[in-house]
Amino acid sequence: MQKIASERSGFMNKKHHPAKIEDVAARANVSIMSVSRAIRGVDGVSEKKRREILRIAREMKYVPNSNARSLAVANSNLIGISLPTFAGEVFADILNGMRRTFDSAGYSSVIDTTEYSPEAELSWVRRLLSWQPAGIILTGLDHQPETVDLLRASPIPVLEIWDHTDTPIDICVGIDHYRAGQMIGDHAVSLGYRRPAFVSTPRGHDTRADNRLAGLRDVFARERGTEVLSARPQSGNSFATGFDGTAELLGAGAPDIICYLNDHMAFGGLMCCQMRGLSVPQDLGIVGFNQLDLASVLPRKLTTVRTLRRLMGITGATQLLARINGVPTEKSKPLPLELIPGETTRAQI
Amino acid sequence: MQKIASERSGFMNKKHHPAKIEDVAARANVSIMSVSRAIRGVDGVSEKKRREILRIAREMKYVPNSNARSLAVANSNLIGISLPTFAGEVFADILNGMRRTFDSAGYSSVIDTTEYSPEAELSWVRRLLSWQPAGIILTGLDHQPETVDLLRASPIPVLEIWDHTDTPIDICVGIDHYRAGQMIGDHAVSLGYRRPAFVSTPRGHDTRADNRLAGLRDVFARERGTEVLSARPQSGNSFATGFDGTAELLGAGAPDIICYLNDHMAFGGLMCCQMRGLSVPQDLGIVGFNQLDLASVLPRKLTTVRTLRRLMGITGATQLLARINGVPTEKSKPLPLELIPGETTRAQI
DNA sequence: AAAATGAACGTTAGCGTTAACGTTATTTGA
């Protein structure tokens, strides 16, 4: 004597309410559970009935309610991801690696960007937790204390990606940005450069930029006893930042090599040099970072550092999936860096 | 005589189960409903008790279960978004515009990329529908019939963005790509060009590229009676595509102007010309699209078409929110295009 | 002073699904 659920709406002057499992069951003359089993592909229904049920479900345009499912099984197949920004290739590459991995494992990813704000990250984490995600991914290591508390208190696996530390919240996959700065410094020193400079953005919370600068600075302090000039112009985009930062540095001091936060900025720098009639690498060395797509068409090969971003995404996702499935995993996994010598720095002296 | 829910786990050798509303209620000596009301900020609790409850909830690190909430109220504050790709500035710009708008209205967005596959779009739409989202956004107009059926059958508002049509699934905000192609064609014709070519990617389902090419083709057919050469190399990225496509076209015919799917490809083309010793615009005209960041640092201003992508995102999101709130909205809203004459095409003759 | 009001709570009944356990036919084994 149960009433059919879809009748609850009294009269339906608009689009009618979507079918639920109950409606499919009624129409197929089976119990709700048989429909549930048929839909999920678990056994407990005969092949004949399963086909029949699936046919009817399709006919009725039945779409399972994930909220009800997640509530019943007390978890979801969502992976929550926090990125600083969608701009640029870097995070898009990492993201693609992760997504491909999650997709093929049946997980969906929900993404938010924080624009480099730990407060925004915290509010995202709060929202995420309310969805009972299977896992959470944060970019970098710079979090609000409450973010860390919340995540530690929850049973949900957490991956910190892009940066590297031995003491992650849970697990960590990334590169050592300080080491990257050192690599660039070592290379520059080996080529005989003496007056380095660094261009990045004025973002308060891009600790990767700070770490790379620190690595570079330490090498030059040790090997040459020189300071690293630094510019952080507030420009609209990476290309402009590189251009403006270079102009600023060329006005302020007389660097013989400028290192940039990424290849796009380095390109902006190259354009600035070209405009001022400076030749690269004769008058000035230029070093990028990340080996971005742009570099593939430049007539002069850019000196840069290769970061395996896609691989990082895949590795991170794989590690997180392992954690989710209870497989023991390494706390922290650093990815290799490779300095790519190019023609925007002078040849070995 | 109700048992405390958190005790259900028998013994808790790991992190204990997260607190639920019931636990907070017990600890605060009030009913579940008072906690619910306090958390949601609706009235029905005294200020004194509300503060007390919120304090306790925070102490217990209580996080509401969104699945249960969505199930109970039969909707969510999710907006599902489908994009072709995260690569490139275009969709990142649109996305940023949309996200900002949704965020400030209290909605979260869940995003998926289809890599230009309508099949992938369909499976995403299916998954989306199961989450009872408040709205759905698709990029472009090229969908599987079943996608359209599903969305038409559901009561959920749908926005199609980036492209333009008078017969959207529900509502539509974008630009007319055919018109954009015509604009480029008109400009090229007015500058006296006679042998146009077009470079894009080999993606089967980027109908925008096809529409722009069609617009360009029709103008040249009408005004000059000439064909448009076309190259669609399978390269790794936009820059390389532009480079390779240009090489291909220069080998095949003798175009006097090449139009590209976007500025990045145009830059690849410029680099190809530079390498071959061709001077732009004397030997060849170059036209980009979208006015991307890169263009801001190029020494020679690129002829391109400005698209208001961020505005498009904001407009689209605003329209969709209006639909969600039952406010009457226009079916379809085209955004303006502006041709930006530059120095990579010859001056008016 | 009795009645009417309203704020501040609590109770009940779902929301749509699944896990766990029943029940009924059908097959199998000795």
Place this chain on the structure above:
DNA sequence: TCAAATAACGTTAACGCTAACGTTCATTTT
């Protein structure tokens, strides 16, 4: 041939939350 095993179902009770309606008790109104 009959108990035992198995396949194919159905029933019941959650999952954590909220809408709708009850209840209580201090105010206000007449």
